[in-house]
Amino acid sequence: MKVIKILLVIVVVLVVGVTVGLWGYLKFSGDEPHFAGTCEALELGESAEDMQIDRERGFAYLSLIDRMSLVKGEPAQGWIGRLDLTAAERSVEQALIDPPQHFRPHGVSLFVDAAGQRHLFVINHPENRGSEPESVESFREEQPGRFRHVRTYSDALFTSPNDLVAVGPMQFYVANDSNRGTTQLVYVDGDEVRAVADDIASGGGINVSLDGGTLYIAETSGKRIRVMRREPAMGDVETVETIDIGTSPDNIDVADDGSLWVGAHSNIVALVMHFIAGANAPTQILRTEFDAAGNATTEEIYLDR
Numbered sequence: 001m002k003v004i005k006i007l008l009v010i011v012v013v014l015v016v017g018v019t020v021g022l023w024g025y026l027k028f029s030g031d032e033p034h035f036a037g038t039c040e041a042l043e044l045g046e047s048a049e050d051m052q053i054d055r056e057r058g059f060a061y062l063s064l065i066d067r068m069s070l071v072k073g074e075p076a077q078g079w080i081g082r083l084d085l086t087a088a089e090r091s092v093e094q095a096l097i098d099p100p101q102h103f104r105p106h107g108v109s110l111f112v113d114a115a116g117q118r119h120l121f122v123i124n125h126p127e128n129r130g131s132e133p134e135s136v137e138s139f140r141e142e143q144p145g146r147f148r149h150v151r152t153y154s155d156a157l158f159t160s161p162n163d164l165v166a167v168g169p170m171q172f173y174v175a176n177d178s179n180r181g182t183t184q185l186v187y188v189d190g191d192e193v194r195a196v197a198d199d200i201a202s203g204g205g206i207n208v209s210l211d212g213g214t215l216y217i218a219e220t221s222g223k224r225i226r227v228m229r230r231e232p233a234m235g236d237v238e239t240v241e242t243i244d245i246g247t248s249p250d251n252i253d254v255a256d257d258g259s260l261w262v263g264a265h266s267n268i269v270a271l272v273m274h275f276i277a278g279a280n281a282p283t284q285i286l287r288t289e290f291d292a293a294g295n296a297t298t299e300e301i302y303l304d305r
Contacts (some may be wrong), residue, residue, distance in 0.1 A: 033301045042090060046078070047178065050163065050251055052110045054118070055202055058086040059145050063105040063122065068278060070104070078105040079121060082145045097148045100124065100137055107163030107205075107251075109172065119169050120147050123161045134158040136188070155193040157186045165215070165253065166208045171235065175203025175217055184219065187235040196237050200226070205251040210258055214240075218249035218262065225249055225262065225288065227296075232238075243296045247284055259289040280305065 018116045024207035050063040050206045062206040065078030068113040079099060081092035098145040113119065117184040118141035126132035135154040151170075166214040170190045176183040185197040185206075201222030208215055208230070215228040215237055228237040248268055285302035 006148050033304045034300075035304075042083075042092075043165070044081075044092065046076075048081070049106055050108045051253075052086070052108045052120075052305055053085075053253065054110055054112075054145075055256065056112075057144060060085055061091060061108055061110065061120065063108045064092075065104055076104070078103045080105060080108065080147075080168065084145075092121065093145075095120075095145060095147055096139060097146055099140065099150065100152075103137075103229065106161065107175075109164050109166040111166035111168065111172075113169055117141065118147070119150075119166060121164055121166045123164055123174070124152075125161075129160075134161050136164060138170075138171070146212075153188055153193075155186070155188075155207075157184060157191075157193055157195055162203055163205045163218075165208050167208055167212060167230075167232070167235075171268060173206055173208075173215065173235075175200065175206040175219065177202045177204055180221075186235065187237075189235055196235060197239075198226070199256050202252070204249060205262070207252040207254050209254060216254070216260055218252050218254050219270075220248045220265075225260070227254070241296075243284060243288060243298065245287070247285060249286070257289075259287055262286040262288060263303075 014023040023151045025104055027195060039281055046160050047067040048062040048064055052061045053145060057074045060083040062081040064081050066076045069076040080095040082095035083090060104125040106125055109121045122137045124135045126134060133154045135152050137152055138150045140150045141238040142148050143275045148174050156172060160176045160178060161174045162250055164172050172188050174186040182199045182201055183203060184195040185200050185203065187196045192269040200217060201219040203217055203219035205218035206215065213230055214230055215230050217226040219226055224242045226242050229240050230237050248264045248265045250265060254262060266282045270281040273279045283304045284300060286297050286298055287301050288298040290296055
């Protein structure tokens, strides 16, 4: 009986401790929602996890799938939507001519070569994550905004791919995420796949500078953006600095002026609850710009709860 009482006390202490901890995490920051511009809602049939903008064409490509169906264990087939940002009436259309038979898209990246040819790369998760191989699908544009499947890349180093950035027609970096510890940054050059960094604090987003010489990695659990110098010929990388932003960064977009627009999560526990039950979670948009000396300044552009 004494042992049972001790065990009950331990359980109660653990429950109270976890509850208090979760409450501390679940409380939103004191900042009020704000945005100096205007927003227009576009209803989607599925959830968009990532987006890539072709600024020259005025197209946005969305990685779409019914994620609540996945949470419930129900079958779901994803697709890549194309949104014409120049159209008066906006709608999302299929961007893939021949989508894979099994397609659960996540991160997406667009590469435009010197001849103007578009190459689209998409992370494709298996049905049984953790026991089946992860892959990256590549597509080549045949008509404006319409892509045909070219190749599937798969490797054991794709442990938990979250986002990727293409730097050539067959070259790209994959950022793996993790619930704990650090993960690897993987470089793919055709048939060659290798890890180029192994200390990423959960890679939630990745992009490359306009000149192709710098990588930006959103380290979600590290609450920072890592800046890495990139050697284009071999793909090797070296950390230059880390930018602490005080929140959990996710996808990164590089604007025409070289600044970074970062989607972020101020409350990771609320985000997890969103994944599980569809509850609302705070959304942030940050802008990081660099001065002539390379010093970074980050400001919050948007906050919603």
